[in-house]
Amino acid sequence: MHLDDVYGYTWIRLVWLCLWRCLLLDTMDFPRKIEKEQNTNRMATAGPALTAVEVEQTDEEQDLELIEKLQSAGIGMSDINKLKGAGFHTIKSVLLIHPKKLKELKGFSEAKVEKVLEAAKKLTVGDSAFVTAASYLEARLTMFRISTGSKDLDGILGGGMESRQITELHGEYRTGKSQLCMTMCISAQVPTEAGYGGGKVIYIDTEGAFSPERLEGIADRFNVDFQAALNNIFFCRVYNSEQLMNTMSDVGAILAQEAGIVRLLIIDSIMATYRADFTGRGELADRQQQLNQVLAAIKRLAEEWNLAVVLTNQMCSDPGATMSFVSDPKKPVGGHILAHAVQTRLYLRKGSGEQRFAKVSQAIHLMLRHPINHQIPKVTLVLLTCLI
Numbered sequence: 001m002h003l004d005d006v007y008g009y010t011w012i013r014l015v016w017l018c019l020w021r022c023l024l025l026d027t028m029d030f031p032r033k034i035e036k037e038q039n040t041n042r043m044a045t046a047g048p049a050l051t052a053v054e055v056e057q058t059d060e061e062q063d064l065e066l067i068e069k070l071q072s073a074g075i076g077m078s079d080i081n082k083l084k085g086a087g088f089h090t091i092k093s094v095l096l097i098h099p100k101k102l103k104e105l106k107g108f109s110e111a112k113v114e115k116v117l118e119a120a121k122k123l124t125v126g127d128s129a130f131v132t133a134a135s136y137l138e139a140r141l142t143m144f145r146i147s148t149g150s151k152d153l154d155g156i157l158g159g160g161m162e163s164r165q166i167t168e169l170h171g172e173y174r175t176g177k178s179q180l181c182m183t184m185c186i187s188a189q190v191p192t193e194a195g196y197g198g199g200k201v202i203y204i205d206t207e208g209a210f211s212p213e214r215l216e217g218i219a220d221r222f223n224v225d226f227q228a229a230l231n232n233i234f235f236c237r238v239y240n241s242e243q244l245m246n247t248m249s250d251v252g253a254i255l256a257q258e259a260g261i262v263r264l265l266i267i268d269s270i271m272a273t274y275r276a277d278f279t280g281r282g283e284l285a286d287r288q289q290q291l292n293q294v295l296a297a298i299k300r301l302a303e304e305w306n307l308a309v310v311l312t313n314q315m316c317s318d319p320g321a322t323m324s325f326v327s328d329p330k331k332p333v334g335g336h337i338l339a340h341a342v343q344t345r346l347y348l349r350k351g352s353g354e355q356r357f358a359k360v361s362q363a364i365h366l367m368l369r370h371p372i373n374h375q376i377p378k379v380t381l382v383l384l385t386c387l388i
Contacts (some may be wrong), residue, residue: 020046029142065091065123066256071353073119082107083116087249087297088258106108125274146264146308149183149218149231156360163263163308166298166341168270170313171348176356177312178209180348181266184310188264189232199263200232202251206244206272207317210235234262241273242291248297255305262307265298269312271333288337295341311342 067089070080082105088094094102094116102113131139145160154160161167169177181203191198212230219226222366234254238244244267255262260376271291278287302309318331332338332345339345345362 013056016137029200032165036371045100054279059107064131065096066359067091069123070094070116073122075116075119079112080114084253087252089119089252090304091123092304093252093300095124096304124297140298142306144263144306144308145192145194146184146196148180148191149187149193149221153358156358157363159347161264161308161310162344163306164302165343166295166302166309166311167344167346168313168332168338168342169346172315172316172330172350175348175350177348178207178268179214181268181310181312182210182214183218184264185233186222186224188308189224189229190222200234200258200261201237201256201264201266202234202262204236204238204244204247204251204265204267206238206267207269208237209268210237238273241277241287241294244273245290245294245297248294251301255301255307259305261306265307265309267298269310269314270294271314275314275333283380290333292333292337292341295338299341313338 007304053363067083069091070083071077076373083094083102088097099113099117102108102116108116119201143163145154145158145162147154147160148157154330169180172178173307185201185203189198212235214228215229215233218231236247236250238247251265274287274291278284298309298311301307313334315330316333318329332347339362342362343364344360347359347361349357349359
């Protein structure tokens with residue numbers, strides 16, 4: 001064979017191999033091209049939905065506009081500082097409070113209060129007080145649940161302690177109320193598979209039951225760094241009911257400073273200071289009025305900042321229960337004022353040895369999931385101290 005024929009044959013083979021290789025690679029890459037086109041079409045279709053999410057986040061940020069923005073509407077900085085000192089850290093908080101509370105501030109006349117309210121309304125123009133039920137349901141999707149540290153207890157609570165709600169734990173001494181609260185100090189910092197990202201905790205202690213040393217074992221259980229966990233807890237020791245009321249302003253300041261980071265507020269317990277400061281039936285009306293004001297402030301904070309609130313409560317004997325042959329003649333302190341303020345009530349009682357029983361006695365969000373005549377079952381918390 002001639003040498004030129006050999007070279008020509010070689011070049012033909014090379015060209016053929018190159019064409020075959022290109023054809024093969026194109027065939028292998030064909031599914032990738034289809035997937036890429038599908039992803040492109042999916043992103044194009046999802047464009048408006050992504051924009052809607054961004055708009056919702058913007059609206060939420062507008063709801064939490066800090067009160068300093070009132071300065072752009074003609075309110076002086078000195079008046080803004082007075083509002084912040086009274087616990088108003090957002091424009092929404094000014095609109096939620098009754099005007100007579102603003103008039104109680106030093107230097108706030110009726111004309112100045114009207115000016116502040118007009119400025120706040122001007123900055124929130126377009127926001128209607130009425131929304132559709134569909135919009136309200138969509139807003140509720142931003143709520144989250146914090147684990148109690150017990151799967152059984154989380155199960156009867158629908159996943160844990162719900163945000164924008166007040167949950168009350170009541171029971172006798174040594175039933176695990178404070179232990180459960182300290183467990184939640186750590187569990188609130190741990191992200192969950194349900195989408196909860198974790199956050200910081202505010203702990204207000206009125207009985208002196210808080211013990212940082214006990215948190216070390218709980219942190220080890222949740223595989224959380226102990227020192228980092230302590231730094232994520234804001235602690236305050238309160239000694240009287242007046243101090244508790246004033247502390248709500250400090251809580252608002254922390255929430256404004258740590259916006260979207262603080263997720264849980266714990267008060268252990270809500271009634272201890274009121275039982276000490278108000279004695280006898282003669283002071284009962286004053287006690288209930290002040291209690292109602294504190295609970296109203298707590299509810300505003302919970303709804304405004306998407307905050308989960310846990311209150312512990314003491315028990316008292318019910319003399320009338322013995323006449324009706326009730327097996328457990330005890331009831332939580334606080335009367336109807338506290339019962340109407342909380343959305344979920346959890347009753348803890350002692351069992352044999354170290355056993356503890358928990359029963360949901362009131363839960364609006366759980367009643368919707370059960371038939372009308374269905375009684376929500378109680379769950380046993382075996383060895384509640386093992387929550388650490």
